[in-house]
Amino acid sequence: MGTRTVAVDVGASAVRVAEVELGSGADPRDGATLLAFGEAEVPPGVIRGGVVEEPSALAQVVREAWAHAKPSSKNVVLGLGSPSIVVREVDIPAQPMDKVRSSLAFHVQDQLPMAAEDVIMDFYPTAEFEAQGGATLRGLLVAAPRSLVRDVTDVLHAAGVKVAAVDHSAFGLWRIGCRGDIARDNVAFVDVGAQTTTVVISQAGAVRLVRAMPHGGHDGTKAVAQALKGENADPELAKRAVGMVRSEDPDRKVVADAVEHATGPLIESVRNTLVYFASGNPGAAVARIVLTGGGSQLQGFGQALASATRLPVMIGDPLQGIRIGKKADTGPIQGREIEFATAIGLAAGGVK
Numbered sequence: 001m002g003t004r005t006v007a008v009d010v011g012a013s014a015v016r017v018a019e020v021e022l023g024s025g026a027d028p029r030d031g032a033t034l035l036a037f038g039e040a041e042v043p044p045g046v047i048r049g050g051v052v053e054e055p056s057a058l059a060q061v062v063r064e065a066w067a068h069a070k071p072s073s074k075n076v077v078l079g080l081g082s083p084s085i086v087v088r089e090v091d092i093p094a095q096p097m098d099k100v101r102s103s104l105a106f107h108v109q110d111q112l113p114m115a116a117e118d119v120i121m122d123f124y125p126t127a128e129f130e131a132q133g134g135a136t137l138r139g140l141l142v143a144a145p146r147s148l149v150r151d152v153t154d155v156l157h158a159a160g161v162k163v164a165a166v167d168h169s170a171f172g173l174w175r176i177g178c179r180g181d182i183a184r185d186n187v188a189f190v191d192v193g194a195q196t197t198t199v200v201i202s203q204a205g206a207v208r209l210v211r212a213m214p215h216g217g218h219d220g221t222k223a224v225a226q227a228l229k230g231e232n233a234d235p236e237l238a239k240r241a242v243g244m245v246r247s248e249d250p251d252r253k254v255v256a257d258a259v260e261h262a263t264g265p266l267i268e269s270v271r272n273t274l275v276y277f278a279s280g281n282p283g284a285a286v287a288r289i290v291l292t293g294g295g296s297q298l299q300g301f302g303q304a305l306a307s308a309t310r311l312p313v314m315i316g317d318p319l320q321g322i323r324i325g326k327k328a329d330t331g332p333i334q335g336r337e338i339e340f341a342t343a344i345g346l347a348a349g350g351v352k
Contacts, residue, residue, distance in 0.1 A: 002028065004035065006071040007346035008062065008161065009079045009169060010152055012047045012216070013194035013294070014039050015061045016340055017069040017076075020347035021325075029179060029348050035325040037333075037340060038069030049214065050082030050196065052151045055158065062159035070327075075162050079346040080152060081169030081198050086113065086143040087210035094128055094135035108141050119143040124171070126206045140207060142168050167349060169342050170210040174200045176318045176345030177290055188286045189316070190270055190305070191342060192295030194218045197266055199273050203284050211273050215266035217295030223262035227254050243299025256300075263301065271308045292316040292341040318344045 002022045009016045016039045023031030040061045046054045092100065092107045100123050105116040112119060125139035144166070153163045169191075177189050183205040191198045195216045201209040225235035242255040244263060270289075278285035289311050291302060296315070306313040318341040324330055333340060 002032075004072060005077060005347045005349070006036075006073050006075065007077040007079060007167075007172065007343050008065075008156065009172070009343035009346060010047075010058075010062075010155075011042065011193050012050075012196065012218070013042055014339075015042060015058075015065040016343040017065045017071060018340060018343035018347045019069065019071040019073075020322075020344060022348065027179075029175070030321065031323065032321075032348055033323040033325050034319065034328050034330075034344060036069045036071045036328055037343070038065045038067070039333075039340075040064035040068065047195075050084055050148070052155060055151065055155050058155045059158040062156060062161060066159065066161065074160065075164040076156070077165045077167050077346050077349065078152060078156060078163045079167055079169040079172050079342055080144060080148065081193075081196060081212055081342070082144075082148060083196060083212040083214050084145055084148060085168060085212065086119075086141065087168065087170065087212075088141055089126075089138065089208065090123075090141045091131070091136050091138050092123070093133070094137045097123075097125070100125075100137065104141070108143075111141070112143055114145065118146055120146050120149050120166070124207065126208065140210065144168075167346055168210065169346070170198050170200045170212070171207065172342045172345030172347075172349065173198060173292060174202055174207050174345070175349050176341055177292070177316050178202050178205060179321065182290065186284055186287050188270075188274060188289045188311075190289055190291050190296065191293040192216060192266070192291070192298075192301070193293050194295065197270070197293070197295070199270055201274075201277050201286060203281070208281070208284075209273070209277050213266065213269045215269060217293075217298065219262040219266065220259040220295075220298065223258040224255055227258035239298070243301065244304055245300045259298070260304075263298070263304070267301075267305055267308050270305060274309055274311075286311060289313045290316045292318065292338040294336065294339045296338065297336065316341055 004021045006019045019036040021033045022028035121143045127138045189200040197213045199211045302313045
């Protein structure tokens with residue numbers, strides 16, 4: 001039996017739970033098994049801008065997701081991906097990882113937007129090289145506001161769940177997507193959530209850039225609600241039915257125009273992120289985009305992103321190469337498996 005890990009992905013619109021048993025090969029993701037999963041909807045207003053406004057309500061959502069999943073352990077990996085979490089590439093003197101972590105604040109304190117004592121930090125190494133000052137490690141600094149981690153951890157504890165480790169949601173997204181041929185390419189994984197969109201750029205199998213943007217699927221819903229103000233129509237249903245697809249029908253055109261206008265800043269932010277990375281990494285520009293997240297299913301979004309970036313865009317499949325356990329019925333999520341990409345990827349990393 002391989003290592004089993006339960007992960008909880010806390011999003012603005014849903015809490016998702018996944019349990020994965022890793023394989024025993026050189027890459028434990030090969031032959032991994034999805035043993036359990038579940039989800040529950042987060043009511044509007046419970047989380048705003050990545051901040052938990054109603055802890056008791058969120059704890060109840062966690063309980064509901066947990067009841068649907070029925071995982072085998074209450075020790076979990078918690079995934080967080082708020083735009084308030086700093087993720088940036090830094091170079092530090094090469095040392096064993098225990099010493100890297102103990103001295104990290106000293107090396108990066110000038111690059112933090114807040115006091116070092118107010119954040120929880122970690123370092124994800126991607127390369128080692130010789131610099132003028134000696135052996136150097138290059139990697140990603142991850143710094144999360146201590147208050148954010150505390151608030152969400154307290155919610156899970158209130159729901160009867162113990163947090164064994166905290167991981168950035170972006171690494172879960174990358175971990176489940178960066179396999180096979182994709183691991184040898186320069187790829188941008190773009191996960192469109194309700195309030196946040198995460199971009200992870202992977203170069204030959206190593207994470208090089210992470211960016212979380214305060215844009216998501218709810219932007220389109222709010223724009224449609226404003227455009228249809230006074231009409232008896234569900235803005236979310238209208239958004240899903242029409243998306244960004246142009247139409248001569250006046251009613252559908254109103255919706256499409258509103259969605260396109262609201263989604264434009266998100267597409268431009270993704271494009272600018274790719275341009276920024278290419279400018280700082282000559283010869284390493286992104287070759288393709290892989291989409292996940294519920295917001296990426298918006299009609300016309302993939303085509304609009306491909307047009308803006310001039311890159312091929314494909315839909316990710318977090319279940320590709322993953323075995324399905326006997327108790328994990330994927331029927332309820334058929335057609336929207338990409339919404340579970342982050343949760344499955346978080347669990348596929350194990351507890352470190």
